[in-house]
């Protein structure tokens with residue numbers, strides 16, 4: 001599933017390419033991917049202008065003028081691909097795409113994974129989703145922040161308002177839980193998933209199964225410092241979608257070449273040389289150096 005850096009990368013690319021464009025038509029071949037009645041979509045979407053694009057946690061928000069916003073959650077296999085009418089609008093790859101890494105990111109579209117097609121004034125935005133867990137939804141922009149899915153989210157992991165003290169306080173609210181489980185809980189902190197939880201716990205030398213109350217404030221502050229560091233590095237590297245991913249400049253996301261534990265099972269720890277292991281923490285595959293991260 002794309003995490004904060006992957007969604008942020010998609011957001012930055014789409015923002016550059018889509019803002020100012022008008023929606024000309026919408027086509028769906030799977031209703032649940034964008035569950036909205038045709039009369040509503042015709043009324044509120046057609047002719048609306050894309051005024052801004054932002055990210056809330058792992059969700060993408062396409063804000064429309066005058067009144068509505070499209071919220072998109074890519075979930076397990078969702079991807080967004082924009083193909084401009086005038087191919088020279090984008091670098092060598094002739095398109096911008098992000099999300100689940102399959103050949104649909106670079107192949108001919110629409111294909112059998114395409115669920116929604118938004119035709120815009122200067123190109124086409126495809127929402128592809130093999131397994132159909134992802135979704136697009138339409139909300140009134142004004143009431144967006146009051147919807148449960150957004151009001152239940154904790155502050156964004158990269159939000160400046162999430163000070164060291166606030167980070168520690170929020171984590172401590174779940175004092176009897178394992179630290180990795182708390183990091184993944186979107187109502188505590190939004191945006192963190194498996195990759196960046198493993199990477200930040202390794203960097204701060206914390207075993208993922210450590211119970212929160214056993215951690216000192218200093219350890220938690222160190223964890224936040226490392227978390228921000230890996231998230232920013234991942235955004236800088238275009239996220240972790242290593243296969244077929246292309247950004248607005250036609251480059252692939254390359255974060256995984258910088259990962260220190262994630263998908264490095266059996267390889268030596270770059271800190272101590274011990275072999276990286278993979279364990280399960282509440283059912284989630286977890287990468288760890290058992291020498292650096294002691295329970």
Ligand SMILES: [Zn+2]
Nearest residue numbers: 269272289292
């Ligand atoms: Zn180690």
